[in-house]
Amino acid sequence: MIGQFGTIEFHSSLSRKKITRRMNIRENLTAGSGGDLVLDGPDVGRTHLSIAFDDNGFQIAPIGNAPVSINGKPIHQASTVIDGDWLALGTTLFQIRLPEQSATTRPTSPHRTEPVAAYPSKSSILTMGRSPQCDFPLPSPLVSREHARIVSSSDNIFIEDLGSTNGTFVNGKRLERRVALHKGDRVCIGSFAFVFTGDELKPSDLSGRVRVVVKGLYKEVIDHASRQRKRLLDDINLVIEPGEFVVLFGTSGSGKSTLLDAMNGRRPATGGHVLYNDTDLYSSFDSFRASIGYVPQQDIVHRKIVTDRALTYTAKLRLPKDTDATEIHNHIRRVLEKVKLTDKARAPIDTPAPLSGGQLKRVSLAVELVANPNILFLDEATSGLDAGTDKHMMKLFAELANDAKTVVCVTHSLENIDVCDLVVLLHKGRLVYFGPPREACAYFGLERLSGVYDLLEDESVSPSEWAERYRASDLYAQYVAGRMRKSADFPDGAGQTTPKKSWFGCDFRQASTLTLRYVDLVLADRKNLMILLLQAPLIAVLLGLVCSLEGDEVVRARLEGTIAFLLILSAIWFGTLNSAREVVKELPIYLRERSVNLGIAPYLLSKLLPLAILCLLQCLMLLGIVHGMLSLSFSLPGSLAALFLAAFSATCMGLAVSAFVDSNDKAIAIAPILLVPQVVLSNAVVPLGKVSLWVAKSSMISFWALDAMKNTLPEKTLALKDLAGNTAVALSENLQHDLSMVGLLGLAFIAVAVTGLKRKDRPA
């Protein structure tokens, strides 16, 4: 009932902040970043709107031309707000709560009649997107400027995606075309979720926040050693409320990373449920993919480039295509402020004064925060850091949780565990504690929590007994069973699906961003680049000095054949070694980006283009110098084509190796296994038998490239015969055929590289 006083609350959709104001009847206030009521947001003006309270309730009016909308409808004059209304100040969204009003006495609102946040009205077309000009602004960097459209006709309400980068999802499925909405449909755009009530879209009260329910979760694998099924997680039940900071700890091998990955969908569980806001994570993974942040144990940032540049590339890869340079710049500035790295923005991570371990972890965190995730998983993000840095990092995670993000972190260090809201203790795949860190000591009867490891290792109590004990505790009743009751029914079929990832289509924006980043990385590593560029002239000078074309025409022709062989071999060597580590050396970054939205085709293209240019430079230097020093009679364009194609196909071969292995050492160890056959089966060193000739023809770059190179000798040289009547320079096929075969082998190696990268998609 409205009396002499009324209370209005502004619930920020971006942070958990709630601003409460009790107003006297007939009172007027201003609100904004510098108003009577301080409302913060990226584009909230100093005095953005006025609030009046009278017998009709609370009225809100924009001051001047300040952009204000209620439930997606821009307002230009005083409008009454009611409990549950969504108020947008530019792109900053608040939900209005009027705690003292009962539902029965709510005044009617001029912008709609239902006492819920309602949207849209009948017979209209309304746009939803990041732009404040949209009918319903959705302030999130993951949302495209104009993201989706709602079209209402007399019979139906349709929703259609407007070519957004991160997609519009209805019941977890990405929209390919316009679809009619049905009652109960769940619509997700970026971090915003709506439920269709029948004729309106109602914003979920969890919009922008994630509640995680884990129910009866288990994970089984086939143990390599025993070939038996092995249960890594058993009957895990827990509920994490939005904006909570939860720490996972336990003995080594207790299943912490396995649980973390089951909760974030990277390695789905075998059975049970993981629900985000009552929606099954695994079957709707695509709709959550963009809003999940994951910081793995390894750093996910290229160390050679400047910090803010590394973040800019991430932003270009992950944020909507229509995000302009200024938006990206401002966004990165805010992220760097958040992780307290503003002063390191222009510092290269590795040199000249490398960032500290803690700062490096902050950069990895910043990489994830660029996409403004609603839920953040950190796998041993503080391992290897000293106690002081660990404390700072834990505080930073707590601040992120205060910013409405649900944060789940695996740690070994218990020193600063008090800053989190809840801890999960695992023991041999069983949940043995889930509750506040402060109550854990009392629960286990310990003085210091670190003593829990010794307690659990005592084999007189089995892991299942510890789990049973916890299940019977008040903590379980409060933090698991009690919270679980608030969840919707559990959907069927959870835990069965793995996310589908596309690879065939080539996103050219992604390809160009990746290419620029790769070029940046190559140029930043000057020493390595110098070595790569010096290889060719050094080898060319060596060949020029050692070889000489003396003797009769037949001897000269044969010598030219040998020089061709050495040139081809050098080119194959360059190509293979240029590329053999290029995927594996950035594997953690590749895997992380792939799990978000990286396509295999753009990724490979981004490597192949710069490496092709490098090959061309190397081949030009090699051929130019040797030609100049020895006056070879090969046709220059033809021999350059043969040399370049050989180097490029070898580059593809190196990438194929790099895509299959999981360490730099393996890549380097495999390179000779591929290169030695190129010597033996080139048809230049030993005569080939029937089988070896077949193998050479079907798989050796050197065989065809050497034949191609020899084909570029002058006709009269090719016609020369020795005393026994044998041709001085034996050929297998013509130049065109040879070059096509080298190109085909390159394509085959690309296919192998694609297969290797696809294999990495498989969850363990």
Ligand SMILES: Nc1ncnc2c1ncn2[C@@H]1O[C@H](COP(=O)(O)OP(=O)(O)OP(=O)(O)O)[C@@H](O)[C@H]1O
């Ligand atoms: N694919 C697999 N096949 C067989 N065993 C596995 C597999 N994956 C993990 N494990 C085993 O499951 C157990 C849990 O692994 P997990 O990495 O989750 O433990 P953790 O608690 O994170 O360990 P740590 O603290 O040492 O990192 C370990 O004993 C591990 O060896």
